[in-house]
Amino acid sequence: MTTSFSTSEIAPQERLEFWRDVVCRTYVSVTCDPLECELDGQVTLYPFGFTQLTDISSSAASYKRTVEIIRQSPSEDLQFCLILDGSLSIEQAGQQAVLGAGDIGLYDAAQPFSLHLGERYRALNLKVPRPVLLARVADVDKLMARRFPGESKLGALVNSLLRESVRVGDFADEQLAARLCGSVVDILSAAIENELLGCRENNSRQGAQLDRIKCYMLERLGDTDLDIATIASECHMAPRTVHRLFAMEGTTAIRWLWQRRLAASYRALAEGHVRQVSEAAINFGFSDFSHFTRAFKKAFGIVPHSLLCKTH
Template sequence: MGFYHSTEALAPRHKTEFWRESVCRRLIPARGEFAHDFDGCLSGQQLGSLTVCRMQSKPHTFIRTDQLARVAPDDDIVAAFFQRGQANMAQQGRTLRASAGDIVLYDAARPFVHELAPESLLLVRFPRQQLLSRFPKAEHMMALKIADGSSLAGLLHGMAEEALRFEARDSALAAQARFAAAFLDTLSAAMELQDVAEGAAAATRHGSIYEKAVRYIDAHLDDTGLSMAGVAEAAHVSPRTLTRVFAAHGTTVMHHLWKRRLEQSFHILSEGRVQQVTQAAYQCGFSDLSHFSRAFKSAYGTTPATLLRGAGGTMVALNQTR
């Protein structure tokens, strides 16, 4: 059965309250803020597990607070299909500006702020578990543009429009359920493909950051003041991002720096390129000689001095054979 809510025939003083109650009842309970000349129309129908509707209205804002989420809990997810108009949407610490052609999901279980100017906006509401059972990572993709730039975006827009026009009176309940399942299958497939693509892009970007950071560290091993902040600045990323990049390689920035300093000092000493241990230590950025000696022995099972003496004897023997 379809529904239709419009403020057109109402007195100005009743419009916003009617709209707030109508939209919240069909979608998600939220506090509304409206312009003085507000008007709007919401029409749609129930199709299997989907609530499908079209919103056409003047600008307004819906705010779902923590308190509202506790007082009026709701576990559904809403997919917004922008046809005309735009919106500023914020949830889960993300903000985005949506416009024609965009698809954005938002979660009723969490607070949000939506500044809407929806000349024509399709909304599809469905139970959370029906999406999570298909794509468990879906709840981490709220307030993101779904299938952005993909051909699947056009397909999903077409399915949402078809759901709105679906002649429920001429179809069996089983047909409605199959259509709803097909819509959710397509939406979850688009999200999964996007997640894979973004993961690959992030891996490529992280690989580039890692290589740049490692090269910078190797070129500045003698800098006793080298820090994670300095490496992050050189790699043009935040320390937090750099931490995540190195964590993906099973290490930390400072642990990698310490390891490379020990490796370089081992090469210098074993090849007899210095006459004193202190020279190797300083060339590799160690300022505390006793700490350096303990760490070196722990890593290689011998002291720097012993390694250097052995290298000296080897060099003498090599020179005598020439």
């Protein structure tokens, strides 16, 4: 059901508290500092499959998510923002992007960020669970606080897609909503990954080796026999080289593999690609269902069956 909130009928002295509450409940917990004397804002929520699509407009404001706020109110959602009017500055993880009308940006609720809107603005925001995007884009963390230009061909495609998604409205059929939503996220992920990462030059021999290993593992997520010896042999490297390459990213090959397996199973469950939890587990390399459920809950804070119920 579509839901709207507006400050128009709220007393001026109560608007800041009201708007801060709306923003925190709709998106993620942040501080909110109006940059104009009279705060004016409106947001409309459009439930869309396993994501949340919103249309927000407001007077100038600044929002910040700090380490302390993250500790008190954790979230793993990723937020795509399409600017319709005005401008937005995103800062996260040492990156800064200034977005104008038509541009798209991405930020991560699990990491500190700041958003600065120096003028009245309007935007469409798509909130996507991290594992859903992680299952599509291996280097998703490299996309944060980057400008995806709206004037590019792919940018124009994404603009049209998100605008039309709002126009379509609610779906009573949850399975249909999940399928359509999955298609939208597929296109959005492919477009933004190609625009921001597709043309990168990897001049590092180690970087090229790591990319080759990751591609090999992603193609074999369902292989329960996949281990370091097999990965190293198939990629024509020594096991110690595999260990060293992943250590450069602060992880291990097996931990990276498990994270991608869990993300892929989350996607399959959330988007209705499987009819049973056991099917998701088997498809992505988990033979012990009890262990799969425990690992899934530890990673995402929910049991896998809770996602299955939403689409079947």
